[in-house]
Amino acid sequence: MIDLPKPVKLAWGIRRERRSLWSRNAVKGVSVRGERRKRDGRNEWRLWDPNRSKVAASVLKTKRDASALLPEAASTCLYLGASSGGTVSHIHDNVCGAGNHHGGQVVAVDISPRMMRDLVKLAELRQGLVPVLADARNPLAVAPYIRGKADWLHQDLSIGHQAEIFVRMTSAFLKESGTALLSLKAASERWMEGGDDARFEHTKSIIEDCQHLELLEVIDISVFEEQHTVFHCVRI
Amino acid sequence: MKLHYDWRLARVVDDQGVIHDELAWSSKRSSGAVADRLWDLQRGRLSPEARTLYDRFPEAVIDALGAMSDDDWPELDDEESKLFETATPILAKRGVANAAGDTDRRLDMLVSSAAELRASWTTSEARCVEWTGLFLSEVDLDAQRNDIPPTIAESNSIEEAANTLGVESPAHSPSDVEWQALRSHAIGVVEMTARLASHEGAIRDLAEQHVPSLAALIGPLGAARMVILAGGRERLARMPSGSLQVLGAHAAMAAHRRGAAPPKHGAILFSMPQISRSPRWVRGKIARFLAGKASIAVRCDHFGGEPWDEDTVAEIHKETEAIKAKFPKPPKRK
Numbered sequence: 072m073i074d075l076p077k078p079v080k081l082a083w084g085i086r087r088e089r090r091s092l093w094s095r096n097a098v099k100g101v102s103v104r105g106e107r108r109k110r111d112g113r114n115e116w117r118l119w120d121p122n123r124s125k126v127a128a129s130v131l132k133t134k135r136d137a138s139a140l141l142p143e144a145a146s147t148c149l150y151l152g153a154s155s156g157g158t159v160s161h162i163h164d165n166v167c168g169a170g171n172h173h174g175g176q177v178v179a180v181d182i183s184p185r186m187m188r189d190l191v192k193l194a195e196l197r198q199g200l201v202p203v204l205a206d207a208r209n210p211l212a213v214a215p216y217i218r219g220k221a222d223w224l225h226q227d228l229s230i231g232h233q234a235e236i237f238v239r240m241t242s243a244f245l246k247e248s249g250t251a252l253l254s255l256k257a258a259s260e261r262w263m264e265g266g267d268d269a270r271f272e273h274t275k276s277i278i279e280d281c282q283h284l285e286l287l288e289v290i291d292i293s294v295f296e297e298q299h300t301v302f303h304c305v306r307i
Numbered sequence: 308m309k310l311h312y313d314w315r316l317a318r319v320v321d322d323q324g325v326i327h328d329e330l331a332w333s334s335k336r337s338s339g340a341v342a343d344r345l346w347d348l349q350r351g352r353l354s355p356e357a358r359t360l361y362d363r364f365p366e367a368v369i370d371a372l373g374a375m376s377d378d379d380w381p382e383l384d385d386e387e388s389k390l391f392e393t394a395t396p397i398l399a400k401r402g403v404a405n406a407a408g409d410t411d412r413r414l415d416m417l418v419s420s421a422a423e424l425r426a427s428w429t430t431s432e433a434r435c436v437e438w439t440g441l442f443l444s445e446v447d448l449d450a451q452r453n454d455i456p457p458t459i460a461e462s463n464s465i466e467e468a469a470n471t472l473g474v475e476s477p478a479h480s481p482s483d484v485e486w487q488a489l490r491s492h493a494i495g496v497v498e499m500t501a502r503l504a505s506h507e508g509a510i511r512d513l514a515e516q517h518v519p520s521l522a523a524l525i526g527p528l529g530a531a532r533m534v535i536l537a538g539g540r541e542r543l544a545r546m547p548s549g550s551l552q553v554l555g556a557h558a559a560m561a562a563h564r565r566g567a568a569p570p571k572h573g574a575i576l577f578s579m580p581q582i583s584r585s586p587r588w589v590r591g592k593i594a595r596f597l598a599g600k601a602s603i604a605v606r607c608d609h610f611g612g613e614p615w616d617e618d619t620v621a622e623i624h625k626e627t628e629a630i631k632a633k634f635p636k637p638p639k640r641k
Binding site (some may be wrong): 134184185187188190191193195198201202203204205210211212214215216217218219243246262 | 313314345348349350351371372375376380382383392395396398400401402405406564639
């Protein structure tokens with residue numbers, strides 16, 4: 072008989088089996104974008120693909136404790152640049168659970184009406200997920216929707232000045248000792264002498280210069296997503 | 308003193324956290340009404356309760372992010388949570404529905420659809436002409452080009468088509484099924500020609516409403532493409548004229564970054580006869596001049612200026628002629 076790999080529990084509803092991540096499906100029997108599902112006793116687990124999710128990629132690539140990158144169940148989460156909600160759905164699996172029995176809140180902000188369409192559909196099945204059609208750079212547009220300061224924040228925008236926006240939004244919304252992830256897309260930043268590396272360095276220095284954030288790790292996820300780097304920070 | 312508020316409650320709180328006054332939303336609540344309130348807050352407005360309190364305490368500082376970080380702020384009760392949860396999708400759906408009111412998005416659909424249609428029309432039309440030419444060796448594929456697809460579409464046999472086009476019957480005729488295939492292909496081309504015309508008619512129409520001055524200056528189709536390339540009228544209006552000059556010259560700009568000479572003009576400006584029919588050495592000068600004028604035109608359109616009339620445009624075109632006349636000879640090579 073072969074030994075099955077023992078799953079490693081990273082958070083309430085997230086676990087790793089060898090090189091793959093799974094989240095405990097809050098809506099049984101439904102895949103969000105055609106990912107694999109499997110049953111384990113009374114629970115159903117949904118495969119979290121690191122090629123399509125920068126958070127999953129950074130969980131697999133981090134050299135520190137992977138569970139520090141994930142929000143705890145029942146926490147308040149802010150997701151800027153939610154797109155059609157692939158990653159958001161896995162975060163929701165963990166933070167809210169089926170029928171939001173944890174009582175968490177995931178505020179998913181995106182500016183594109185096309186993406187919001189899919190996000191609204193997702194939110195209809197998932198209690199605790201709040202779809203917001205707004206400019207993620209504007210704190211005033213997000214504030215009415217969030218119930219309090221966030222324990223966990225992820226920013227994934229494809230516009231220029233991502234680091235400045237990240238500093239502004241974390242200072243407005245992140246709780247003390249809350250976790251913040253910035254997925255930096257180098258291709259969206261202004262052209263700079265020295266290419267992508269210079270842009271990552273520039274971002275790093277902006278985060279290091281700001282008073283309220285401590286940079287814990289710069290995670291290189293270029294294996295999964297080209298020209299991307301994730302900055303893992305915590306609010307001081 | 309600070310004014311904290313959310314969609315259902317407003318409070319005046321001092322620095323010690325003492326509540327001086329508070330006002331809750333008391334009238335009948337519904338998801339639709341909550342959505343309206345959230346929308347107002349999202350745009351930076353005060354809720355009616357907050358406004359009343361602000362009138363009472365004009366010295367209070369409005370803090371839109373205050374309620375969120377206020378530890379004493381009451382949580383939503385069950386009924387309020389339900390209302391909030393039903394209101395947010397209403398608001399998001401409203402935003403999605405309102406996207407159709409955005410002329411930029413509508414123009415984008417039209418222009419992109421027309422571009423795809425034109426691409427497939429070019430291939431299909433060329434195939435139709437070559438196919439017919441294979442059988443009817445006497446047909447002039449240049450002079451009679453435009454007659455070929457409609458003639459094939461309306462004929463019942465290749466001989467009839469030959470007759471209509473005024474040439475000899477073919478030495479080898481296609482089989483029945485082959486002829487049917489050729490004919491239905493030609494019908495497709497004729498239909499596509501009509502569809503393309505209706506697309507471009509709609510683009511002209513929309514562009515003349517949306518960017519009248521720019522349309523008058525560089526033509527409605529070019530104006531529409533320019534708006535799409537820039538990512539909307541607002542972004543085009545805020546663009547420096549140097550960027551506008553090279554809109555549509557992506558490859559040349561990428562090469563320029565690696566050290567090649569800068570492009571003189573983008574694809575849209577080049578499609579104007581003032582540039583494409585001018586000698587090579589004045590094209591850059593005219594493109595720079597027209598880009599400047601175009602950027603003024605789109606600013607007039609976007610920021611509510613007076614649309615340009617024909618005289619203004621005619622004067623600009625006269626000036627381009629003057630530039631051309633000033634440089635009749637190519638510059639000497641150094």
